[in-house]
Amino acid sequence: xxxxxxxxxxxxxxKLLQNGCRQFITCCAATAITITLTGCANSPSxxxxxxxxxxxxxEVAKAQPGAGIQxxxxxxxxxxxxLANQKQSLFSEKFNVxxxxxxxxxxxxxIEVSIWEAPPAALFGGGAIDARSGPATTRxxxxxxxxxxxxxxxxxxxxxQIAANGLSPQKIEAEIVRRLKGKANQPQVLVRVIHxxxxxxxxxxxxxxxxxxxxxxxxxxxxxxxxxxxxxxxxVNKMTLQLTRGEQVQALPxxxxxxxxxxxxxxxxxxxxxxxxxxxxxxxLGATGKNDEMNFEAQGISLAQALARAGGLQDARADAQGVFxxxxxxxxxxxxxxxxxxxxxxxxxxxxxxxxxxxPATFFVAQSFPIQNKDVLYVSNAPAAxxxxxxxxxxxxxxxxxxVINMTK
Numbered sequence: 001x002x003x004x005x006x007x008x009x010x011x012x013x014x015k016l017l018q019n020g021c022r023q024f025i026t027c028c029a030a031t032a033i034t035i036t037l038t039g040c041a042n043s044p045s046x047x048x049x050x051x052x053x054x055x056x057x058x059e060v061a062k063a064q065p066g067a068g069i070q071x072x073x074x075x076x077x078x079x080x081x082x083l084a085n086q087k088q089s090l091f092s093e094k095f096n097v098x099x100x101x102x103x104x105x106x107x108x109x110x111i112e113v114s115i116w117e118a119p120p121a122a123l124f125g126g127g128a129i130d131a132r133s134g135p136a137t138t139r140x141x142x143x144x145x146x147x148x149x150x151x152x153x154x155x156x157x158x159x160x161q162i163a164a165n166g167l168s169p170q171k172i173e174a175e176i177v178r179r180l181k182g183k184a185n186q187p188q189v190l191v192r193v194i195h196x197x198x199x200x201x202x203x204x205x206x207x208x209x210x211x212x213x214x215x216x217x218x219x220x221x222x223x224x225x226x227x228x229x230x231x232x233x234x235x236v237n238k239m240t241l242q243l244t245r246g247e248q249v250q251a252l253p254x255x256x257x258x259x260x261x262x263x264x265x266x267x268x269x270x271x272x273x274x275x276x277x278x279x280x281x282x283x284x285l286g287a288t289g290k291n292d293e294m295n296f297e298a299q300g301i302s303l304a305q306a307l308a309r310a311g312g313l314q315d316a317r318a319d320a321q322g323v324f325x326x327x328x329x330x331x332x333x334x335x336x337x338x339x340x341x342x343x344x345x346x347x348x349x350x351x352x353x354x355x356x357x358x359x360p361a362t363f364f365v366a367q368s369f370p371i372q373n374k375d376v377l378y379v380s381n382a383p384a385a386x387x388x389x390x391x392x393x394x395x396x397x398x399x400x401x402x403x404v405i406n407m408t409k
Contacts, residue, residue, distance in 0.1 A: 051285060051286055051378055051380065052380060053319070053322065053380045053381055053383070054319050054321060054322035054380050057071070057322070057324060057352060057354070057380065058071070069341075069350045069351070069352060070329075070334065070336075070341060070349060070350070070351045070352070071351075071352045071354055072334070072351060072352070072353050072354065073353075073354050073356070074303075074325075074353050074354060074355045074356075074362070074365060074366075074369055075365060076364075076365050076368075078353070078369075079365050079368045079369040079370075080368070081333060081334075081335070082333050082369065082370055083368060083370055085330065085332055085333035086333070086370060086372070088250075088251075088252060089250055090252065090260075090262070090263055091222070091243060091250060091252055091257070091262075091263045091265045092262040092263055092265060094248065094250045095243065095245060095248065095250070095265055103168060103169065103193065103199065103215070103216060103217040104166055104167065104168055104199065104269070105148060105164050105165065105166075105167060105168070105169065105172065105193065105198075106148065106152075106165055106166070106197075106198030106199060106269065107148050107149065107150050107151070107152045107165050107198065108147060108148060108150075108197040108198050109147065109148050109164075109193060109195065109196060109197050109198055109199075110145050110146070110147050110148075110193075110194045110195035110197065111145070111146065111147075111148065111154065111164070111169075111191055111192065111193055111194060112142065112143070112145050112191075112192045112194050113142075113143045113146075113154070113156060113176070113189065113190070113191055113192075114140055114141065114142040114143070114189070114190045114192070115140065115141050115143075115176070115180070115184065115187055115188070115189050115190075116138055116139070116140045116141075116187065116188040116189075116190075117138070117139055117141075117184050117185045117186065117187055118138060118185050118186035119138065119139075119185070120185065123158060123180070123183050123184040123185070123187075124139065124141040124184060143156070143157070145194050147197075148164045148165060151165075152164055152165025152166070153165070154172075156176055156179070158179075158180060158183050158184070159176050159179035159180055160179065162175055162176060162179070163175070169191040169192070169193065170191075172191045173189040173190065173191050176189045176191075177189050196214040196215070198269060199214060199215040199269040200212045200213060200214050200215065200269065200270075201213045201215060201220070201225050201267045201269075201270075201271045201272070201273060202271070202272045202273070203225045203226065203228065203229040203273045203275070204272070204273075204274055204275070205242075205273075205274040205275035205276055205277075206232055206233045206234055206239065206275045206276065206277040207226065207229035207230055207231065207232055207233065207275045208229060208230025208231055208232075208233060209229055209230045210229060211228055211229045213225050213228040213229075215267060215269060219266045220266070220267050221264045221265060221266055221267060222241065222243070222257060222263070222264050222265055222267060222273065223257065223258070223264050224267075225267060225271075225273050226241070226273065226275065229275075232254065232275050232277075233277075234277045236254050236255055236258065237253075237254075237255050237297040237298065237299070238277060238279065238295075238297060238298055239253070239254040239255075239275060239276065239277060239298060240252065240253055240254060240275075240276040240277075240278060240298050241253075241254050241257060241273060241274070241275060241276070242273070242274040242275075242276055243265075243271060243272070243273055243274075244271065244272040244273075244274065245268060245270070245271050245272075246270075251276065253297075253298035253299040254275075254298070255297070255298065255299050256299060278298070279295050280295065280296050280297070280298065280300075280373040281293050281294060281295045281296065281373065281374070282294055282296065282306060282371050282372075282373070282374070282375040282376070282377055283374075283375070283376045283377065284306070284310040284377045284378075285376065285377070285378045285379075286318075286378045286379035286380055286381070287313060287314045287317035287318035287319070287379045287380065287381050287382075288307070288310040288311055288312065288313060288314060288318070288377075288379050289310060289311015289312050289313075289314060290310055290311040291310075292310075294306070294309055294310065296309075296371065300370055300371065300372075301370075301371050302366060302367050302368060302369055302370060302371065303325070303355070303365075303366040303367075303369040303370075303371060303377075304363065304366040304367045304369075305371075306371045306375075306377055307323075307366070307377070310377065313357070313379055314379075317381050317382065318379050318380075318381070318382060319379070319380045319381060319382040319383070320356070320357040320358045321356045321357070321358050322379065322380035322381075322382075323354075323355035323356075323357055323377075323378075323379050323380075324352050324353065324354055324355070324377075324378045324379075324380070325352070325353040325355070325371075325375055325376070325377055325378075326350075326351075326352055326375070326376040326378060327350075327351050327353065327372060327374075327375050327376075328344060328346070328348035328349070328350055328351070328374075329348060329349050329350075329351040330347075330348060330349075331343070331347070331348075331349055334349065334351065353369075355369075
């Protein structure tokens with residue numbers, strides 16, 4: 001038979017256990033109510049989360065005043081300013097140089113000079129008869145090939161030193177004829193380029209075969225140089241062409257050059273065309289359909305496109321008012337109101353762009369807001385999602401305790 005004192009002690013222990021369980025459940029319920037009322041701003045740190053919620057991001061500037069982080073609400077004015085700031089100079093604006101008329105000879109080119117004399121040939125009478133002139137006795141004298149000197153001149157018998165650098169073959173011919181007047185009988189001159197060593201364009205980078213393309217009187221253009229190198233090795237919409245002319249350097253997406261014929265400019269001697277494959281990407285985190293690093297085209301994408309590629313917002317988790325873009329922004333793109341926030345060593349300002357997709361007008365702004373390389377697109381959890389996570393933890397803990405209480409009754 002069981003000792004009455006022992007039985008009484010067990011009953012008291014069970015009552016204490018019941019009271020403790022009830023107090024725990026009451027505390028959990030109070031915490032859940034607090035989370036709901038405060039919008040999760042003070043939600044327990046031990047709750048699992050993919051990142052800060054809307055209220056926590058709101059407080060970041062106040063909590064870290066020395067960090068210089070700027071929080072900017074995205075609207076039409078902000079989007080327009082960003083677009084204007086990142087607008088690239090076009091080739092037609094940067095390299096607005098008229099095309100040279102015809103081919104121009106430079107120092108180092110190898111040329112051949114032929115001179116015809118009408119009969120009776122006096123100065124160059126020992127030349128060969130030109131069979132193309134028919135039965136007449138017109139004679140032609142072809143001089144040995146010669147390279148234009150470093151001083152930019154060539155040497156012609158009885159005409160002396162002739163300036164050739166920077167002149168077209170036609171102008172050199174006219175100068176030789178002028179020099180031979182009174183010496184040769186009705187001279188006619190032909191200057192022919194044998195080796196073009198100066199008027200070239202260099203094509204390098206992500207092309208099939210790097211090359212030096214000679215320029216002709218036709219006036220080769222940018223896409224001609226790309227074709228001479230065998231084309232690009234990567235998709236057109238991911239390629240950028242960079243043109244270097246002297247100390248000027250400018251780049252444009254290849255797709256822009258193809259769509260706008262004005263950007264397919266005439267090349268100049270010494271130009272360097274570099275085909276660049278620079279994968280641009282942004283990172284998506286938080287309550288979206290897919291968390292990933294995503295590449296985008298060289299001509300850029302908008303915020304609306306970025307959200308679509310990320311699978312949109314998760315309807316069960318996302319806070320449509322808590323869409324954020326984290327970016328190191330150029331000061332020229334911001335209206336700082338005279339303030340000078342802390343900058344990175346590269347001269348950038350850490351900025352959080354805040355997007356409210358609850359506002360229908362924001363969807364129009366999202367179509368023009370530009371996404372930049374290395375942006376972080378983050379969608380925070382809604383307060384109800386935080387509450388749901390907490391309640392799941394409570395339920396998974398309370399059920400076993402409730403079963404113990406029932407067993408003790």
